[in-house]
Amino acid sequence: MRAGGASDRQDGEGTPPQGEASGLFARALSGGALTAGAYAFTQAMRLGSNLILTRLLFPEAFGIMALVTVVLVGLQMFSDAGIGPAIARSPRGDERDFLDTAWTVNVIRGGLLWVLASALALPMAWAYDAPDLAMLLPVAGLSLLIAGFDPTRIDTANRHLLLGRVTLLDLAAQAAGILSMVTLAWATGSIWALAVGAVLGAGAKLLFTSLWLPGPANRFRWERAAASELLNFGKWILLSTACGFMLSQGDKAILGFHLSMGELGIYNIGYFLASFPMLVAGTVAGRIMIPLYRDHPPLASARNAQRMRRLKLGLSVSVLLLLALMALAGEALVGILYDARYLAAGAMATAVALALMPSVVGMGYDQAALAAGDGRGFFLLLAAKAALQTLAFLIGAQFWGVGGALIGQGIALALAHPLIAWLAHRHGAWDATHDMIAGALALALIGLVWWARAGELAALVP
Secondary structure, X not given: OOOOOHHHHOOOOOOOXXXXXXXXXXXXXXXXXXXXXXXXXXXXXXXXXXXXXXXXXXXXXXXXXXXXXXXXXXHHHOOOOOHHHHHHHXXXXXXXXXXXXXXXXXXXXXXXXXXHXXXXXXXXXXXXXXXXXXXXXXXXXXXXXXXXXXXXXXXXXXXXXXXXXXXXXXXXXXXXXXXXXXXXXXXXXXXXXXXXXXXXXXXHHHHHHHHHOOOOOOOOOOOHXXXXXXXXXXXXXXXXXXXXXXXXXXXXXHHOOOOOHHHHHHHHHHHHHHHHHHHHHHHHHHHHHHHHHHHOOHHHOHHHHHHHHHHHHXXXXXXXXXXXXXXXXXXXXXXXXXXXXXXXXXXXXHHXXXXXXXXXXXXXXXXXHHHOOOHHHHHHHHHHHHHHHHHHHHXXXXXXXHHHHHHHHHHHHHHOHHXXXXXHHHOOOOOHHXXXXXXXXXXXXXXXXXXXXXXXXHOOOO
């Protein structure tokens, strides 16, 4: 890979050779489609397993595991050194010493995370009045220890948008984890099936990627220059992902104090159904946007800008339509798929999908900052979004229950968009035409959902 910027291989007009640009965008489109398809298949497997697990286990089990997930994801995000984005953007991202140093950092981090998960077990069990957390957290935390050993060949494949094999191996690993959960739940009828299944899934990913991804095996290595670059870039990612925790898991952490474990489990099922389109799109954007912004920034040529606009519009419109479908059909889906204990999840799904719509307009812009190495700007954006969303969620939950919390979240996400646009403009990635089209569609769909599902939404406000 080249050591300089994108301009190192541009022609006299400041644009990459047409064949090269077309090849990268083609890989981005095919890789994005593959990632979306694999993610959709994974979520279909999760849905199928949930249908079985809800009949083998009790609602409280899903509430308790939601809190376990909050802790594990929180530990990951509060310690994220940004290894993946660093490898994706660094001129040294293909060098063996750089990759081995990155892997060593991840191994050390994984060990520390497991120790922290074990240490937090008793305090969390006391804080949420859930004794099972005291034993579940140390066991489920083993998945963090195992993940620390994942090879950097995964990041190398993402760096070059060679997503086929790594996506399929990740899919196989998730299938192994889901199958383990269902089998153990059938055999034991215990919540332990969920924790042990997560650990087995992490082990399967390590095994599959170590055996079947091409490239040399990682070894322990500490090169000062590589470590300095990783940690200098990672300090902003660390702060950013700490804010990202509140964006992705803050709802469950807050609602855990307002709802019973059974009610939290129902909310978790509704959230799973409704957030599916956003999770797919977020995964796709995270895989393809950094290489595209890095090598073919929109300001470099009109062709780049047009290609990026088509890509973002296709992604935004698709996600908005899917969110509207989940909002309008959430109650029907729950009625068809789940038994009577989970019917309340339908209204939850409607409210969650509605709250997420404003965030679609700015989706993917933050990757432009990472591609430019602007970790500070990325952090400031996430910090502002986290503050807005958490404050709105807390106020809504305190005075108007779950419905108020989700309405507050949606308002906060809409208010954050000017900040997103500012950061995108700073890095030459903002597209006013895209935002006008996607924003108008979002407003229209929000109005449609409010009109069609006013009764269900009102029922969520005490």
